Amino acid sequence: MKRTRQWIATGAFALLPLAPITALLAAPAAQAAVAPEALVGPVADYKLYVLDNLEQLVSHTRDFTAAIEAGDVEKAQALYAPTRVYYERIEPIAELFADLDASIDAREDDYEKGVEDPDFTGFHRLEYALFHDHSTDGMEKYAQGLMDDVNDLDSRVQGLTFPPETVVGGAAALMEEVAATKVSGEEDRYSRTDLWDFQGNVDGAREIFELFKPLAAQEDPDFVERVQANFDDVEETLADYRLDADDPSAGFESYDEVSDADRRALTGPVTVLAEDLSTLRGLLGLN
Amino acid sequence: MSQAASVAPPSSRALRLGMALSFLLMLIALGVFTLSLRAVHPVGDAGQVVEVTATGCEPNHLEVPAGRRTFTVINRSNRAIEWEIIDGVMVLAERENIAPGLRQPLTATLKAGDYVMTCGLLSNPRGTLHVLAGDSSAPPAALPATAFVGALAEYRVYTTLQLRKLRASAVELRDAIGAGDLDAARRAYREARRADLHLAMPIGLYSDIDQRLNAHADDFERREADPAFVGFHRLAYGLFERQDTAGLAPVAAQLLADVDTLTERLKHASIPPAQLADGTSRVLEAWLDHHRGESAIAGPDLADLVALTEGADKIVSLLAPLLERQSPATLQTLEANLSTLQRDLPAADASAPDGVAAGGLLQAASALADSLAGINQTLTLKG
Numbered sequence: 001m002k003r004t005r006q007w008i009a010t011g012a013f014a015l016l017p018l019a020p021i022t023a024l025l026a027a028p029a030a031q032a033a034v035a036p037e038a039l040v041g042p043v044a045d046y047k048l049y050v051l052d053n054l055e056q057l058v059s060h061t062r063d064f065t066a067a068i069e070a071g072d073v074e075k076a077q078a079l080y081a082p083t084r085v086y087y088e089r090i091e092p093i094a095e096l097f098a099d100l101d102a103s104i105d106a107r108e109d110d111y112e113k114g115v116e117d118p119d120f121t122g123f124h125r126l127e128y129a130l131f132h133d134h135s136t137d138g139m140e141k142y143a144q145g146l147m148d149d150v151n152d153l154d155s156r157v158q159g160l161t162f163p164p165e166t167v168v169g170g171a172a173a174l175m176e177e178v179a180a181t182k183v184s185g186e187e188d189r190y191s192r193t194d195l196w197d198f199q200g201n202v203d204g205a206r207e208i209f210e211l212f213k214p215l216a217a218q219e220d221p222d223f224v225e226r227v228q229a230n231f232d233d234v235e236e237t238l239a240d241y242r243l244d245a246d247d248p249s250a251g252f253e254s255y256d257e258v259s260d261a262d263r264r265a266l267t268g269p270v271t272v273l274a275e276d277l278s279t280l281r282g283l284l285g286l287n
Numbered sequence: 288m289s290q291a292a293s294v295a296p297p298s299s300r301a302l303r304l305g306m307a308l309s310f311l312l313m314l315i316a317l318g319v320f321t322l323s324l325r326a327v328h329p330v331g332d333a334g335q336v337v338e339v340t341a342t343g344c345e346p347n348h349l350e351v352p353a354g355r356r357t358f359t360v361i362n363r364s365n366r367a368i369e370w371e372i373i374d375g376v377m378v379l380a381e382r383e384n385i386a387p388g389l390r391q392p393l394t395a396t397l398k399a400g401d402y403v404m405t406c407g408l409l410s411n412p413r414g415t416l417h418v419l420a421g422d423s424s425a426p427p428a429a430l431p432a433t434a435f436v437g438a439l440a441e442y443r444v445y446t447t448l449q450l451r452k453l454r455a456s457a458v459e460l461r462d463a464i465g466a467g468d469l470d471a472a473r474r475a476y477r478e479a480r481r482a483d484l485h486l487a488m489p490i491g492l493y494s495d496i497d498q499r500l501n502a503h504a505d506d507f508e509r510r511e512a513d514p515a516f517v518g519f520h521r522l523a524y525g526l527f528e529r530q531d532t533a534g535l536a537p538v539a540a541q542l543l544a545d546v547d548t549l550t551e552r553l554k555h556a557s558i559p560p561a562q563l564a565d566g567t568s569r570v571l572e573a574w575l576d577h578h579r580g581e582s583a584i585a586g587p588d589l590a591d592l593v594a595l596t597e598g599a600d601k602i603v604s605l606l607a608p609l610l611e612r613q614s615p616a617t618l619q620t621l622e623a624n625l626s627t628l629q630r631d632l633p634a635a636d637a638s639a640p641d642g643v644a645a646g647g648l649l650q651a652a653s654a655l656a657d658s659l660a661g662i663n664q665t666l667t668l669k670g
Contacts, residue, residue: 040439041443099376110408110410112408113410161441176383180384285433286433
């Protein structure tokens with residue numbers, strides 16, 4: 001987490017010399033502020049995106065937990081990362097439910113007794129069993145619990161009126177998440193499938209950005225261009241680690257394979273994206 | 288010797304003076320530094336200070352008045368932490384990744400009530416936050432321009448999902464009629480009609496489509512025999528009165544085409560916030576206009592009112608947070624009127640609901656329509 005802060009600081013300093021120049025060049029011809037009604041469509045479309053991903057999460061979790069209940073370690077290992085992706089995409093909304101976020105996605109570090117803590121459940125508890133113990137012994141109750149939690153999340157989100165500030169702020173939140181726990185490789189420490197989650201967070205952030213892009217472009221076209229370029233950089237680096245360039249479902253190489261140079265190369269644009277996207281709310285009049 | 292003396296280090300007196308001077312300079316520098324720190328962290332703006340240690344929050348219980356409040360979270364543990372204010376199970380406000388030793392401010396707008404605080408590790412005990420009711424005599428602040436974005440967006444999601452259901456059922460209906468399957472056609476009709484009435488308010492914004500989908504036989508010169516009489520009531524007349532699918536194929540095809548036109552139009556429409564309450568009141572009034580003076584409500588008519596009430600329920604749930612802030616008394620009346628009507632109605636999935644005495648039902652529907660009609664004034668929205 002300390003590292004996050006340093007990256008953000010580094011990113012900010014790197015931009016510092018550019019700031020006066022940008023300000024001069026941009027000299028924005030005071031645009032009319034974004035009309036609140038213009039936000040309705042994108043917020044609604046975002047909820048539809050989240051509902052689609054939840055539907056996928058429910059059906060993938062069903063297969064994943066069924067494999068565990070059947071004692072099929074290999075199949076469960078293969079389904080772990082492709083299932084989590086849907087949760088990682090919609091994290092800004094999923095995280096709103098504190099109880100479920102803890103039972104679905106907490107890591108062992110969140111508990112005093114770590115892996116041994118009886119409250120440690122969800123994806124990462126199962127990850128530990130599948131990739132550290134290579135076993136599904138005693139995992140039925142965690143599998144069942146995960147399925148119940150995911151179904152619960154689905155029905156709660158359906159009934160939720162999405163707070164517009166959370167939706168717009170979600171893009172930055174996702175990139176901060178990447179900076180904090182993905183680049184460091186601590187999210188999926190046993191499965192080493194961090195790049196799947198990484199891509200999921202980027203997908204989720206990009207979706208939000210794309211939905212609000214036309215409005216943001218009215219206010220600050222340079223901002224939009226910069227964010228787009230940084231997204232492209234991140235995705236390009238990620239693409240180098242795809243197992244099959246033409247088939248996204250094939251997934252990624254182990255995070256152990258990611259070179260130090262590429263980890264550093266990812267840090268820059270990720271940090272700047274987190275910084276830039278954190279201004280989106282203000283840009284759209286939602287502060 | 289004298290030469291040596293000239294390059295000798297400065298006298299001990301000069302040295303002492305120099306040391307004193309540099310010490311003084313350091314003190315000044317320290318003073319300036321301290322002052323600058325104060326300028327960055329004015330004590331008054333820190334609000335409530337919460338220290339998170341390895342084992343929980345200190346203090347573990349906070350009490351603040353309602354309104355916009357600032358908290359300063361200081362991480363006294365040796366790992367990065369997050370701090371959240373939770374209402375029930377919902378996260379209301381949070382700061383993530385607070386590094387050890389650092390402090391982070393958090394500002395949240397809080398309503399009176401009891402909340403919990405997460406304090407570092409999930410296994411740590413949670414703190415409690417009690418928010419005291421503010422000065423209730425003060426008039427509520429006007430709603431900001433963005434206050435309706437959430438409600439309107441959620442309504443847009445609702446209409447989109449209902450339109451998908453409507454279209455899927457309209458396809459089934461057309462196919463069942465084409466196959467001459469009366470039972471399947473009736474089932475599909477009920478499903479389609481239910482979605483149609485959930486959408487009664489937005490459909491009402493387009494008089495041409497509303498007429499083609501929802502006009503009654505009474506609206507036409509030759510009533511049931513009039514060739515212009517199409518839509519749901521025409522289909523109900525065939526499926527439930529004449530109990531026959533014959534001759535309904537073109538009506539079902541037209542219905543599907545109209546649903547597609549409606550979908551296309553709503554894709555580009557923005558529903559004005561004032562329509563949420565006013566439009567819903569209007570569709571309830573329209574239903575009442577057709578049933579005043581009846582002694583019992585049964586069959587498709589009753590199913591229609593069930594579906595309209597479901598649509599009204601959605602609207603009430605969307606407006607509730609705004610009303611709660613502006614006028615809790617108005618919200619209470621509205622919710623009471625809604626639940627009175629819901630109590631008198633049969634469950635939505637009852638396929639052939641028995642008739643219900645009209646008196647109480649008409650009165651309850653009318654009371655709900657009236658209270659919806661008054662809401663925009665409370666929210667200072669003009670139609």
